[in-house]
Amino acid sequence: MFQKFQKRLDEVSEFEREPVPRKKQKGLRSFLGMYAGEHTAGTEFVIGPLFVVHGVTAFDLVIGLLIGNLLAVLSWAFIVAPIAVKERITLYYKLEKICGKRLAGIYNLVNALMFCFLAGSMIAVAATAVGIPFGLPMPTLNDWLPTSIMWIVIVFAIGAITTLVAMLGYEQVSRFANIAAPWLILVFIGAAVAVLPELGVNKLGDFWPIAQERIWTGQVMEGQSKFTIWHIIFFSWFANMAMHIGMADLSILRYAKKWQYGFSSAAGMYVGHYIAWLASGILYAVFLHQSQQSLQFAPGPIAYYAAGAAGAICVIIAGWTTANPTIYRAGLAVQSLFPKFKTWKITLIVGLVTTLAACFPALVMKLLEFVALYGLLLMPMGAIIFVDFHLFPKLRLSQNWAERSGIIFNRAAGWTWLLTLALCLAMSYFLGWEIYFLGLPGWFVAVLFYILFGTWIQNKHKTALAS
Amino acid sequence: MKNKNINSILWLLAGLGLLLTILPPILVFTRSIEFSLHTTLMTVGMFVWFGARIGIQAMDNR
Secondary structure, X not given: OHHHHHHHHHHOOOOOOOOOOHHHOEOHHXXXXXXXXXXXXXXXXHHHHHHHHOOOEHHHHHHHHHHHHHHHHHHHHHHHHHHHHHHOOOHHHHHHHHHOHHHHHHXXXXXXXXXXXXXXXXXHHHHHHHOHHHOOOOOEOOOOOOOOHHHHHHHHHHHHHHHHHHHHOHHHHHHHHHHHHHHHHHHHHHHHHHHHHHHOOOOHHHHHHHHHHHHOEOOOOOOOOOOOHHHHHHHXXXXXXXXXXXXXXXXXXXXXXXXXXXXXXXXXXXXXXXHHHHHHHHHHHHHHHHHOOOOEOOHHHHHHHHHHHHHHHHHHHHHHHHHHHHHHHXXXXXXXXXXXOOHHHHHHHHHHHHHHHHOOOHHHHOHHHHHHHHHXXXXXXXXXXXXXXXXXXXXXXXXXXHHHHOOOOOHHHHHHHHHHHHHHHHHHHHHOOOHHHOHHHHHHHHHHHHHHHHHHHHHHHHHHHHO | OHHHHHHHHHHHHXXXXXXXXXXXXXXXXXXXXXXXXXXXXXXXXXXXXXXXXXHHHHHHHO
16 A cells, blocks of 8 residues: 555656646636635634633724735735746745755754644644543643643544554545535534524624623633734734745745736635634633633534534544644655655654644644744745845846855855844844734844845855956 | 436535535524534534535546
8 A cells, every 4th residue: 555655656746846837737716725725724723712812802803803814815915926926936946046955954844843833733622622522631721731641642642643644645635625624614604603692692783792792802811911903913914924924835826827816815814714713712702601711721622512523523624634734744844854764754753743742732722822933933034035036136136046156055044044033032032022023023124134145145255256 | 427417416415415514503593493403413414515525536536
């Protein structure tokens, strides 16, 4: 079976080191389906409730998500898509051309680690649903460490299955995820609609007053920070910062026939990051109402209460189908660093790291901070690509500097990445800015740094050649 | 021709599965059915949707 799978993998050409040819380009429908499916994941069951925990008001959430998601769609459409359809190469290949093989390798390692943690949070979410029939004691908002032996056993069981499938049957899972997507979205919506009467919503007109009084009340839960409309705007804009401003979706949108297909990300933003976040917030509000503000935080039982077995299975499928490709992608990213190792061995190690991370409920309880950190860490590389593509020709500087000068580590890019993150850390430490707000100033800082360092390095190189 | 008919039936079933997923919550909201019936129907809808869609996939692969 493994040999058959490996043969099939060998036959697949993803144009890793060449532009996607015209005949392989895809239509708008593929992108609409892909974005809607990818952004209706297990983590949506966590993010919506965490907004409630952070005491956001109904107005701030509804308007904040509208604006933040719009900014995210515009970032996909105007920042990533034009470069993707012009170059039609993967992010990794583009980074190799600009930053050199070694720096691109470091990027891959950081990216893989982030993928592991992200997949870990999805496994933990799935564990809360799998644990229902076993009477698993569910973690609370203040739990950072594994809560019981049974929690670890269930997480390891899910982690083992997910890793095994990522090693052998990624394609099947991808197909299954596509099949599940429309159903998942309807379960999110249906579960929320069904429990609305328990909050006192008996007709549509009741919704807004009840939303303000009983769902998104503005009351912060114990030990949590207060979220305003600015938190919501910036969080929803930067929740996928690595993908748009960080340029990871160059690899996806290079298949688009036109740059305008970047707007198809709206399907993911307004279905997954709008409707699903609102729906999961409603479900959590019902749980809080019934449990008299319990600190327990477990999406599985909440979904089970609202939609029965379908709800619990929805949590498992949403977590599993997203964790699986994430582990697979992390494996590929690490494999590029160790090309002599077999992919399945790398995936096995990545799966083990992911499963170990999933044992810690902190990954779920601090998901908002983690998502923001993930985008922030990778954002400077997106800024570097942006400068290289749009600004270097105008400044009469060479594009794809590593490729042109034959270096394996572009110091200008390396310093840009490091100093941008150091400055973001300083802004957080000295100015007290929260992590959600660092991405925007950080991007401008990275742009400025790369222009300065790029000009310096290239001029130095030219002077050395002339002398 | 026979395959085409089976395919159409499977798509009809898939649609029914989705209908069984979204309609019961609306009926609970309008207080037309009991909550327990809604969870049962959603579970049935889940089996019908996945059964039909996996069937369609298998036919497409063939």
